[in-house]
Amino acid sequence: MLILRRIWVPLVLVLALSVAGCGGEESEESGLDEVFVEPTAEPDLLPTEEDLRDRFEGTVTDPFDLLVETCFNQYTYLDRNDLPAQLTTAIGCNRPHNGQVYAILIHNAPAGAPYPGEEAVNGWGQDQCLEQFEPFVGLEYVKSELEIGMIIPSRSDWEGEDNRRGISCFVHSWRGLLIVGTMKDIAL
Template sequence: MRTLTARVAAPALLIVALAGISGCGILDDTAEPAVRDESGEITASSEADVFSLKVGDCLNQTTTEETAEVSSVPTVPCDQPHDSEAYAATDMPDGEYPGDQAVIDASDTFCYDQFATFVGLTYDESTLELASFFPTPESWDQGDHEIMCFISSPDGQVTGTLAGANR
């Protein structure tokens, strides 16, 4: 299981859980990897296994519920309208699961810090929003230590990347 959180207000550490992600092994048996070309870019819309996502991938919202479990997400080429874009990823250190709050804090810190590098403005200065996937105790035990950060516009879908958007 992975968890998606979103920041929609000034970073007073407001976290709203939007979706959880789970699979019966790290890769879900029914979801396929994203459809990519030789360079690694997504070339066709698909329902892709969440563990096949990479920085630079674009996807559409999978749920409007506060909390939901999913094993796949709708990916699209970034030159098509999309809801969010993966802008940074890192792996947490190996070892025992550090606890829910430590994982949330690590995700918050990493995504917040990487935001300005990607957008060109700090999160506080920007009108854009961020969200993240991060491991749960179950996925951690299966080797998932990745934090992945996503950016979106509160104005709706965008076409192309938000890299260097300065907004």
């Protein structure tokens, strides 16, 4: 998964292991407290997949199966080989969540074309996701409190039997907070 920063530097999405309730005093500046909530503190050690089962919210899904306007959470855990792995769950937008898909684009490479490389796929995805941001959110990206992220196909996804060419664009908080509610037409 790739996340874009204002200067287009890829970062790893910080993932919450559990969600915090929405509350607190309303902000005098812009009411952002109603949209963004602090994630709970992450433990020093990542859980295993077995430990994580009791902590996640939502329906476990393949990240490539998320639909436009679907809200989701992602959880990081240690697999059986003690390597970091991720679990994605679709969740109702009224619950605190990591992101919301706002566009799914199919890469313009011809059918059967070899994988163009991560940099080329990222570049194409960044341009397309940026173009689709304002129509979904209702505000220019540079003025928004939201960040753009992407779920992109790897070489094995691209060349595998599913021939995945789809790039999912999603919004998330650039401050590492969880989102509450849909971001469609929020103009935030």
